Amino acid sequence: AQSVTQLGSHVSVSEGALVLLRCNYSSSVPPYLFWYVQYPNQGLQLLLKYTSAATLVKGINGFEAEFKKSETSFHLTKPSAHMSDAAEYFCAVTTSGSARQLTFGSGTQLTVLP
C-alpha cells in the first residue's frame, strides 16, 4: 500500500519569498511521484513528476522538487513566489505494480501575500 502526507494544510508566503511545500510518501516499492496544482473550480494541472531518473525534477512555472529516498520526501519549492501561485497543491504517488491509480495527499493551500 502507498500513502502521502502533506505537512501543513495552509502555507502563507510573501510575494517574492521562497515557497516550500512538504510531501512525504510511504511505498513498499520504488515510487513514481507527482505534484499537481488546482485552481478553484478546476481540475488538476501537472506541475512535475519523478519517475526514477534525475532526483531533482524541474517543472512548469519555476517549480522544482527533489526526491530524497532516505527521507521518503518529495518537497516542492519555488525560489520566488508570485501572486498567481496562490492555489491548492497536491502531492501524489503511484508505483509500477499492478495498481495504476494515484494516491493523493490532502493538499496544501498556498496563499501569497502582497
Place this chain on the structure above:
Amino acid sequence: DTGVSQDPRHKITKRGQNVTFRCDPISEHNRLYWYRQTLGQGPEFLTYFQNEAQLEKSRLLSDRFSAERPKGSFSTLEIQRTEQGDSAMYLCASSAGTGGGNQPQHFGDGTRLSIL
C-alpha cells in the same frame, strides 16, 4: 491535444435520483480514470479503464455506482439512487501507455455534484 473534457460541469439533483456524467479523454490516451474529491481533500480513486476494459475498482465504488467505456473512447459514470454523501467533485483523468504507472495523468475540470 484538446485536453480531457467532462460534462456537465455542475449537476444539482434531488436525493434518490439517478445521475450520469460523461468524460472524453485525450484522444490518443488508452487509460481512463475516475476520481472523487470532497471539500478540503485530495482526489480519491474510484475506477480505471485500459481501453474498454475496467481493470480496477475501489471499495469506494458501491453497487450504486457504475462506469463504462464502451468503445475505449469516452466514458460514463452513473450514480443510482443518489445520497447526500455523494455530493462531491467527480474528476476524470486520462493517460497514455501500457506499462508502469509513470505516465502522468491529465485531468478534466470535473463535474460538481450537489444533492438536495
